[in-house]
Amino acid sequence: MNIKKTIEPYIDIQGGLIPALHAIQNDAGYLDIQSIKTIADGFNISTAEVIDVITYYDDFRQAKAGQFIIKVCQAESCQSLGSRSLLNSLKSHFDLEVDTTAKDKSVTLKEVFCLGNCALSPSVSINDSVIGRATTDKVLLHLNDSQDNLDK
Amino acid sequence: MTDLTRIFIPQETSACSVGADSIASVITTLATENNEIEIIRNGSWGAFWLEPFIEIESQNKRRGLSYADKDVSQFISIEEFLTDFRDNEPFDIQELDFIKNQNRLVFSRIGYCNPLNLDEYINFKGYKGLERAFEIGQADTINQIKLSGLTGRGGAAFPTSIKLQTVHDQESEVKYIVCNADEGDGGTFADRLIMESDPFSVIEGMTIAAYSTGATKGYIYLRSEYPLAKYFLSQGIKITRSRNLLGKNILGTSFDFDIELRIGAGSYVCGEETAMLESIEGKRGLVRSKPPLPAIEGLFKKPTLINNVITLSTMTTILSDGYEIFSEHGAGKSVGTMPFQLSGNIKQGGLIETPFGITLEELIYDFGNGTLNNKSIQAVQIGGPLGTYLPVNLFNTTLTFEALHELNGSLGHGGVIVFDEKTDMILQARFAMEFCQKESCGKCTPCRIGSEIGMSLIDKLNKSNAEISDRVLLEELCETMEKSSLCAMGSMTPNPVRSIIKHFLK
Numbered sequence: 001m002n003i004k005k006t007i008e009p010y011i012d013i014q015g016g017l018i019p020a021l022h023a024i025q026n027d028a029g030y031l032d033i034q035s036i037k038t039i040a041d042g043f044n045i046s047t048a049e050v051i052d053v054i055t056y057y058d059d060f061r062q063a064k065a066g067q068f069i070i071k072v073c074q075a076e077s078c079q080s081l082g083s084r085s086l087l088n089s090l091k092s093h094f095d096l097e098v099d100t101t102a103k104d105k106s107v108t109l110k111e112v113f114c115l116g117n118c119a120l121s122p123s124v125s126i127n128d129s130v131i132g133r134a135t136t137d138k139v140l141l142h143l144n145d146s147q148d149n150l151d152k
Numbered sequence: 153m154t155d156l157t158r159i160f161i162p163q164e165t166s167a168c169s170v171g172a173d174s175i176a177s178v179i180t181t182l183a184t185e186n187n188e189i190e191i192i193r194n195g196s197w198g199a200f201w202l203e204p205f206i207e208i209e210s211q212n213k214r215r216g217l218s219y220a221d222k223d224v225s226q227f228i229s230i231e232e233f234l235t236d237f238r239d240n241e242p243f244d245i246q247e248l249d250f251i252k253n254q255n256r257l258v259f260s261r262i263g264y265c266n267p268l269n270l271d272e273y274i275n276f277k278g279y280k281g282l283e284r285a286f287e288i289g290q291a292d293t294i295n296q297i298k299l300s301g302l303t304g305r306g307g308a309a310f311p312t313s314i315k316l317q318t319v320h321d322q323e324s325e326v327k328y329i330v331c332n333a334d335e336g337d338g339g340t341f342a343d344r345l346i347m348e349s350d351p352f353s354v355i356e357g358m359t360i361a362a363y364s365t366g367a368t369k370g371y372i373y374l375r376s377e378y379p380l381a382k383y384f385l386s387q388g389i390k391i392t393r394s395r396n397l398l399g400k401n402i403l404g405t406s407f408d409f410d411i412e413l414r415i416g417a418g419s420y421v422c423g424e425e426t427a428m429l430e431s432i433e434g435k436r437g438l439v440r441s442k443p444p445l446p447a448i449e450g451l452f453k454k455p456t457l458i459n460n461v462i463t464l465s466t467m468t469t470i471l472s473d474g475y476e477i478f479s480e481h482g483a484g485k486s487v488g489t490m491p492f493q494l495s496g497n498i499k500q501g502g503l504i505e506t507p508f509g510i511t512l513e514e515l516i517y518d519f520g521n522g523t524l525n526n527k528s529i530q531a532v533q534i535g536g537p538l539g540t541y542l543p544v545n546l547f548n549t550t551l552t553f554e555a556l557h558e559l560n561g562s563l564g565h566g567g568v569i570v571f572d573e574k575t576d577m578i579l580q581a582r583f584a585m586e587f588c589q590k591e592s593c594g595k596c597t598p599c600r601i602g603s604e605i606g607m608s609l610i611d612k613l614n615k616s617n618a619e620i621s622d623r624v625l626l627e628e629l630c631e632t633m634e635k636s637s638l639c640a641m642g643s644m645t646p647n648p649v650r651s652i653i654k655h656f657l658k
Contacts, residue, residue, distance in 0.1 A: 014452055015414075017434035022415060056436035058418030059376050075338025076533055079583070080496035080571045081524065113420060113537075113587065114336060115377050116344040117169050118569070119200035119494065119501030128379040132169030132203075 001027050003038040011042050017053060021060055030061045066101045066108035067150075068143060071125045072134075074111045077118035086122055087111065089136045107143075156190055157234070159183070160207040160216075162263075163193035164348045165380050166341075172204035175224050182230040189230060195349025197263035198503030199250050207245070208237055215242035250519055256505045257477060257489050258466045262349035268387050270395060273352045279397065281471030285360045286405055293364040294320060297467060300475035301487030305342075306332055306423075306460030307536070307564045307640070309553050312467070315457055318447040319365040322455035327367035329358050330432070330451060330458045333374040333381070334416055334423035337536025339567035342491040343461035345503055347374075347381040350465070351388035355411065357464030359402065360471055362409045365457055370411040373428050376418055386413055420537075420591035424639045425458045427593060438595045439639045460565070462491060483509030486552035486563075496532075496569035497523045513547040515568060527572040531656065533580075535564025537587050538644035540651040541571075541580065561647055577656040582610040584648040592641060599642025602633040606649065613657075623653070 006023050010016030020043070024035050031039075031054055033047075040047045054060040072087045091097065094107055101108040117123040120132030124139050131142055161176040162168075176193065183189040196203065207216035217240055227233040245251055245263070256262075265272040273279075285293040298313035319327055331354065335343040347354060358370045374382055389411050392398045400408045414432055416422050422431045426440035429451050450456025459467075466488070470478050478488045486508035492515060495501045499521040512532060516522070523529055531541045534551075540561025542549065549555050556563045571580070585606035592599045609626045612618055630646035637643040 013412075015432050015434035018417060018431065019414065022417070053434070053436055056419065057416075060417060076537060076580070076583070077339040077495040077567075077569045079580070080569060080575065112377060112418075113591070114338045114340075115165075116335060116341040117166050118339045118341055118496070118567070119498075120166050120169055120203070121495060121501075123169065125377075130165055130169040132166060 003035045004042065007039055007042045017043055017045075017050070018057075021050075021054065025060060030064050032062065036062075064101070064105060066105050068106065068126050068146060069108045069110060070139065070143075071110045071112035071115070073113070073115050073117075073121070073123045073125075075114040075118075077114075078122035081121045083122040086124070086134060086136065090124075090139060093136060093140070155188070155210055157188055158190045158192055158209040160192050160194045160209070160214075162196045162203065162205065163267075163380075164196035164203075165344060165378070166200045167196050167203040167205070168380070170203050170220060175204055175206065175219060178224050178227070179230070179233065182227060182233060186230055192266050194265055195262045195267045196345065197245055197251060198259065198345055198349075199245070199248065199500070200502040201500045205245070206237075208234070208242065214244065216245050217242045250500055250502070250504075253518070254505050255481065255489055255507055257473070257481075258353075258462060258469050259346065259350070259491060259503060259505045260469070261353065262345060262503075267349050267351055267384055268391060270352060270391050273350075277472045278352055279356060279403075281468045282356055282360055282363070282397075283403070284471050285363050286403065286407070290320060290364045290366070293360065293471065296470060296475045297364075300470045300478040301482070302463065302466055302470060302478065303487070303553075304460055305462040305466065305490070305565065307337070307562070309563070312459065312463055315447055315459070316361065316364055318445070319367070319455045319457040322448060324455050326369070326452075326454045327365060328451045328454055328456040329362045329365070329367045329370040330425075330428065330456055331358055331370065331372040331464055332423065332425065332428060332458055332460045333372050333378075333385075334428060335378075335461070335565065336375060336420040336423045337538075337565050337567055339495045339533065339569040340493050340536060340565045341495075342493050342503060342566060344378055344381055346461055346465050347378070348384050351381075351384040352392065353465040353468045354385070354461055355388055355392050355398070357466070357468040358411060359398070359409055360467050361457055361459065361464060363407055365455075367457065368408050368410075370409065371432055371451070372411060372413045373416060373422070373432055374413060375416045375423075382413070382415060389413060419593075420587075421593040421639070421641055424641065427639070428458070429456065436593070438593045439641075441638060481507035483507070483550060483552050484554055486554065490551070490563070490566050492551065493565075493567045494520050494570070495567065497525060497527070497529075497572045498570045499524050508552045509550050511547065512542070512549050512551060512568070515551065516547065516570060520570065523570060523572050525572060527574060529570055530573045530575050531571045531577065531580075533569045533571070533648065534567070535562045536567050537584065538562070538640060538647055539564050539567070540647050541577070541655065542651065543655045546655075559651075561651065562644070577652050578610065578614050581649045581652040582607055582614075584645055585610060588641060588645040596636070596638040596642060598633045598637045599639075599645070602629055602637075602642065603645060605629055606633075606645075610649070626653075 010020035202218040588603035
């Protein structure tokens with residue numbers, strides 16, 4: 001992947017750094033130090049300044065994430081229908097803590113505050129797909145389907 | 153010619169979260185090569201407990217059925233599916249109490265059609281608002297908004313016309329419109345629904361705002377948790393550009409305006425307007441001190457109008473239908489309709505647009521039909537994570553800005569979350585502090601450190617050796633956070649905490 005080329009369209013637009021970071025992370029999966037250096041050069045700012053921005057935002061990561069990023073909503077509406085125990089159940093199923101990734105890089109477990117699906121709480125998202133009225137079984141089933149679709 | 157049968161399957165986050173996409177793919181396969189069937193991915197009606205809600209229109213009658221927990225994979229032909237549909241007593245959603253008893257002005261278009269069908273939008277009063285603005289000119293456009301009494305629907309309820317006027321009055325060649333689509337409050341989804349099910353109304357509203365203030369560039373700052381809204385908005389921008397509704401010389405006038413969609417990166421505070429500006433500028437989302445007000449010196453130091461999605465959509469409606477349609481509704485100083493969002497432990501959750509003045513009781517029981525698990529209700533939280541918790545004996549409260557203010561709360565963005573009798577209220581109070589601790593931008597101390605201390609104080613309250621002095625200390629902490637935080641994150645986090653202490657702690 002050519003980082004220089006990916007960030008090119010963003011260098012000349014005002015405030016283009018965050019869109020550039022999104023673009024690279026979408027392609028590469030995460031922001032490694034080499035990309036960060038290239039971005040810093042491209043935007044004519046220091047590496048520290050790029051890292052400053054990356055570390056502020058929850059979405060940006062500097063290490064490879066799992067193939068499936070599972071986000072379990074922990075906002076109030078989901079709490080009212082058991083999102084805390086849902087998260088605990090998924091933690092023990094995958095043997096993962098929040099914000100950690102399985103050794104085989106299959107799954108990253110995260111919490112999120114609101115997916116905007118509150119009337120069908122509790123909600124969980126797997127990559128860009130939202131599951132409403134989520135249960136552990138439903139999440140695992142969905143995960144299986146996603147895996148099958150990738151294998152096809 | 154035979155009659156065309158149109159099958160509507162919503163493409164919207166909540167509907168898709170319970171299987172609308174897989175139903176659509178099954179039905180599409182069954183209907184291949186059937187010229188008498190058209191499949192339309194419409195928006196959602198916002199009666200989310202019915203989702204996936206599928207409608208069939210034939211011979212000018214449109215009837216729908218809930219496919220919640222229903223499987224369609226057993227059907228081997230489209231005829232079999234259609235027969236089964238008819239046998240299950242489909243109904244007209246307009247006759248459903250939940251929809252019938254609303255007064256949808258801003259949400260009048262959602263659900264009917266494919267949200268990206270610009271011709272349908274135009275047939276349904278779309279771009280009448282912008283045409284009218286061009287006709288009556290800048291000053292009168294702002295005056296229409298003033299007469300409507302519209303206040304910002306993002307949470308702060310500031311009079312929209314004052315912002316418009318202030319930005320209009322600035323001498324600057326460059327001015328910006330920023331649409332705040334960072335709907336981060338737990339229990340809210342009105343912005344998401346309108347962006348997914350009526351995206352053109354947001355684009356038109358921004359264009360009207362730009363015309364009336366003299367801005368030529370707009371940004372939509374959309375939270376990354378809303379990927380489907382991103383799809384609808386980016387397509388909507390593309391489509392309107394191709395039809396000269398964005399870009400140079402809009403509708404043959406000398407007015408130029410274009411919109412850029414920016415995606416957030418998972419920060420709640422970026423919904424605060426100045427933090428959002430920092431983020432659009434490519435920086436950490438730290439809150440700015442005010443003044444200067446963004447209307448005077450905002451994005452890239454230029455005059456900037458910042459409005460929430462619903463506010464901008466409402467401007468479209470006010471301009472197309474006249475301000476009276478809006479101002480005739482409401483109660484006291486709370487003018488117009490409000491999209492309430494009912495969620496949590498509730499049977500019939502969804503979007504309820506009604507005039508201000510409805511009581512909590514009516515909202516929860518008449519629209520919501522009580523709790524999902526049939527347990528008694530203990531509390532509701534109104535107005536997002538910074539909103540107050542209210543007990544059952546206050547359910548006769550009318551939902552207006554003033555009434556909530558009197559209860560030391562706020563209506564915020566209109567979210568109402570229901571909690572049952574089993575809810576550990578102290579845990580909810582702790583969560584308010586925890587959320588603040590996790591999401592604080594860190595710029596000011598009361599918020600950054602106060603939330604941390606708040607968590608440990610609440611933990612102590614929960615133990616048997618809790619002392620009265622801990623409670624006094626917590627109240628002092630709340631006061632410090634309220635009075636000396638830079639923005640609402642720190643200053644309003646005490647609201648849920650105090651309301652729980654007041655109403656639920658023995």
